[in-house]
Amino acid sequence: MVMSDRLSQIPDSYFGKTMGQKVEHGPLPLINMAVGIPDGATPNGILECFSKALHIPENQKYVAFHGKDSFKQAIVDFYQRQYQVELDKEDEVCILYGTKNGLVNLPQCIVNPDEYVLLPNPGYTDYLAGVKLADAIPKPLALNSPDYLPEWDKIEQSVLDNTKLIYLTYPNNPTGSVATSDVFDEAIQRFNGTKTKIVHDFAYSAFGFDQKNPSILQAPNSKNVAIEVFSLSKGYNMSGFRVGFAVGNKDVIQALKKFQTHTHAGMFGALQDAATYALNHYDTFLEEQSDTFKRRRDVFEAKLSDKNIPFEPMKGGIFLWLATPKGYDGEAFVEYLLAEKSILAAPGIPFGDRGRNYVRISLALDDEQLLEAANRLQSLSYLYN
């Protein structure tokens, strides 16, 4: 076999396999509720900045490997303004070529073979590949309904003792749960002074419906323990641009930066300029994004409640985590939804075995489609009741 043993033992990426595939569905027009990004366009100002930046000769060449000063300054200013967190732009900031890239490479940067990495279950699918590429050992961090928060006391001390890295992500994909600052305070306190580091994946930072989502770096002593990974993909509708950054613990940041000097030759300068412009000018846009999804959440949840269809309360992010009716696991229910209601949802199982009896429903649809989807789901209430 040509493929290495290491790569062969990693399961295929569920979304890599299914994205863009032709979908067979029933007679109704298809409603795609499996999408993982907000439905809006990148704001015009960012596009204009990007297109002008293409013409700047400096941007057509290699740039400083670790990022332009202006981009790093915008990151520092953004964290100060949004979270009152101070960052050192040389030691505590690492630009990322899409956060998926940083999240998957991180274990190779700081975890040794046979050390443990705790992965939320249910949780974002891509972390696992990173753990396996580092020859490290994934261990489940069980998250329970309805809040899906870590319960550290339930993990054996012998597991914690050999854990080098923990992934957290709030607002949570796939469950729609959020963390309060107490959750982060407790996590930091628990692991301060140990060998365990925490990465908080803040991909859906903008989307908090009942409170503004806290940054893990607001917790006391957080920089001893944690980094936070911030994506421009969802908040700014810039998923195609592939840009984000990591901030926090300087040893972890240094390791990530070293890795990147060997795997990248600097981020396209025009992309950095566009990201800088976004961070400096679109705070209000982030709030509007959250308001849009909050409104959708309210309408959608009211429709489900109306027919006694059970769901996990969605407090942030863009996904609703829906339990399957009796007799269906997530995959069977996805097939049923497609055949009977022409709704495409994501099954819960790629998010871990605790997702087996759930489907993930994205609210990244316009109001009309969302209402139609809610009506179609309402007509299935007999399956639940």
Ligand SMILES: Cc1ncc(COP(=O)(O)O)c(C=O)c1O
């Ligand atoms: C929880 C989570 N983290 C990270 C990512 C990666 O985002 P990006 O690489 O576009 O920054 C995603 C994308 O869907 C996500 O859902």
